[in-house]
Amino acid sequence: MNLKLISILMLSAGLVACGGGSSSSDGTGSIDQNTDGNQSSLTTLIDTSWSAGSNRIIGIDYSGNTTNPVITTLKGTPVDAQDGDLFSFRSVTYPATELAEIKSIDNLNDRTHFQDLEVMDEYVIACQDGANTTGYEKAASLHIFKTTDTSKTKKIDIEVASDFQTRACASISAAFTQGTSTAMAAKVFMVGQTNIDLGGGSSETKDTLTQIDLTFDTTKDVDATDAIVVDSIERKFTADELADRLLGVTHWAHKLYFFQYDNSQGMNGTNNLKYLNTASSSSSPVVVDVTAYDPFVSNASQQMFVKDMFMIPGTLSTDSDTIYMVSDSGAPGVVTSAYRTDIGTSIKMALSTNTNTQNCSDVITGVSNNGVGAKMWCYDSTDAGKIIEITSPIAQ
Numbered sequence: 001m002n003l004k005l006i007s008i009l010m011l012s013a014g015l016v017a018c019g020g021g022s023s024s025s026d027g028t029g030s031i032d033q034n035t036d037g038n039q040s041s042l043t044t045l046i047d048t049s050w051s052a053g054s055n056r057i058i059g060i061d062y063s064g065n066t067t068n069p070v071i072t073t074l075k076g077t078p079v080d081a082q083d084g085d086l087f088s089f090r091s092v093t094y095p096a097t098e099l100a101e102i103k104s105i106d107n108l109n110d111r112t113h114f115q116d117l118e119v120m121d122e123y124v125i126a127c128q129d130g131a132n133t134t135g136y137e138k139a140a141s142l143h144i145f146k147t148t149d150t151s152k153t154k155k156i157d158i159e160v161a162s163d164f165q166t167r168a169c170a171s172i173s174a175a176f177t178q179g180t181s182t183a184m185a186a187k188v189f190m191v192g193q194t195n196i197d198l199g200g201g202s203s204e205t206k207d208t209l210t211q212i213d214l215t216f217d218t219t220k221d222v223d224a225t226d227a228i229v230v231d232s233i234e235r236k237f238t239a240d241e242l243a244d245r246l247l248g249v250t251h252w253a254h255k256l257y258f259f260q261y262d263n264s265q266g267m268n269g270t271n272n273l274k275y276l277n278t279a280s281s282s283s284s285p286v287v288v289d290v291t292a293y294d295p296f297v298s299n300a301s302q303q304m305f306v307k308d309m310f311m312i313p314g315t316l317s318t319d320s321d322t323i324y325m326v327s328d329s330g331a332p333g334v335v336t337s338a339y340r341t342d343i344g345t346s347i348k349m350a351l352s353t354n355t356n357t358q359n360c361s362d363v364i365t366g367v368s369n370n371g372v373g374a375k376m377w378c379y380d381s382t383d384a385g386k387i388i389e390i391t392s393p394i395a396q
Contacts, residue, residue: 042356042389045071045092045377047099050385054078057379058087059117059126060308060363060387066370068094071377071387072102072147073363074117074126084110089117089124091147099387103150105143112138116308118174120186122147123216127169127190140169140192142212144222154222158190158210160233166210168193171248171308173256181218187278188212189236191246191258196238207246209237209258211278237276237285240264248309248325252368254279255313255341257288257323259306268292271304273323273337273349288323288339288346295351296331304349305331308363312392315371317342322372322395324364325349332361332381338395352393359388366392 047055055075064070072091079086084107090099103124105114118125124145130138139157146152159165174188194208213231220227239246243263250257256276263269270292274285293299305327312322320338327333334357338347359381366376372392380386 042391043094043097044380044389045097045099045387047073047075047090047385047387049088049101050075051077052383052385055385057362058114060365060377060379061117061119062365062367062377063119063121064093066367066375069367069375070094070119071099071365072117072119072124073099073387074114076113079106079108082108084108085113087114087126089126089150102147103145114143115169116172118172118188120174120176123222125172125174125188127172129169129192130165130167137167137195138165140166140190142172142188144228146222149221152221152223154228156212156214156228156230158212158233162197164194164196164208164235166190166192166194166208167205170207170246173249173251173309175251175253176216177253179215184216184218185231186214186216187251188214189249189251189256189278191249194235194238204242206242207239207244207260208235209246209249209256209276210234211236236278248306250309250311250323251278252311252313252321255311255321257309257311257321257339258285259304259309259325261303262290263303269303271349273325275339275341277341286344289337289349291349294331295335295349296327296333304335307361310364310366310368310376312366312368312370312372312374314340320345320347320395322392324366324376324392326360326362326364326378329361329381329383332359333357334360334364334378334390334393336393336395347395350396353396354390354393356388356390357393360390 059074070093076085087105089103092099112129116127126143130140139159142156144154170192177185179185215229241264245261248259260272273288276285277283294304310324320340323337325335334352337349360378361381362379364378367374376392
């Protein structure tokens with residue numbers, strides 16, 4: 001789980017979702033220690049409605065600007081005696097530190113769950129699964145609303161007739177690209193389980209990377225006619241094996257990174273970080289790093305459970321992009337990697353040694369275009385309902 005729009009009218013290549021965190025102890029901006037010994041004031045954001053052991057963090061994203069960043073989160077809560085969970089979208093603008101609800105969705109009679117969150121300026125995009133329960137499969141969908149009017153929602157099913165239907169949403173990444181206020185283009189990338197039509201009444205299920213191209217008329221309500229137009233939905237990459245899993249995606253402009261667990265060799269599965277140039281329709285993914293070991297868990301020989309990803313692009317064409325990944329609270333910390341797209345050199349995936357990243361888990365977001373060392377945010381793995389801040393570490 002993502003790019004951030006600096007200005008809906010000025011941006012020509014968007015930001016995408018997902019940021020890092022630090023281990024602060026209170027909600028007033030405590031002092032944490034970086035690995036180089038220098039102190040910096042790192043803010044903790046608090047959800048006072050959080051119920052440990054019951055609530056779960058699903059998504060996080062950044063918008064606004066570096067002076068007054070807006071952090072938006074999505075959490076889920078199971079409810080007794082009903083099919084689906086209660087989902088709460090919450091937001092806070094610095095210098096405030098308490099997350100407040102901006103929208104809730106009660107899946108009273110819907111067993112499918114929301115799985116990720118992206119924010120593009122005033123637009124919130126949430127991805128809902130379509131395959132939570134066997135025998136209840138349907139298309140995964142995007143739910144889009146404006147923070148200025150949360151009562152109206154646009155729903156988009158991720159399917160193409162006689163081709164495929166994406167049913168599980170593991171992660172999304174979204175950004176505006178270019179245009180005007182009445183015709184602003186955006187791209188959304190999704191990874192997840194997909195039912196592929198093979199013709200003749202047969203089909204197969206594989207994980208795919210899917211690209212959704214949208215055009216927004218930002219002057220209209222999101223549910224108005226032609227306010228959000230679906231220009232195309234296409235598969236950009238399909239896993240080779242039925243057992244392979246695509247678990248995370250993040251992008252900036254034409255640079256896209258995603259995580260793939262390749263289980264084609266059975267017990268000898270490998271963890272793959274891959275790069276894709278989305279500007280070229282003929283390009284194939286490039287392996288940035290591949291390992292049989294899990295950097296989150298003392299390099300044990302096992303699958304990495306990547307729950308969210310975020311990238312910071314290189315400032316120059318000769319700079320490396322830096323990629324950040326988080327797992328769940330059972331394996332906290334931030335795994336970093338880096339890749340130079342111009343010459344194809346990379347830095348292997350490794351757990352960050354920055355002490356203020358050690359409690360990061362589940363979700364991650366940040367400021368993409370400010371380079372490494374800028375603010376990032378993640379969830380506090382101690383399950384205290386806190387969003388913790390770090391400065392983005394350098395891959396080593």
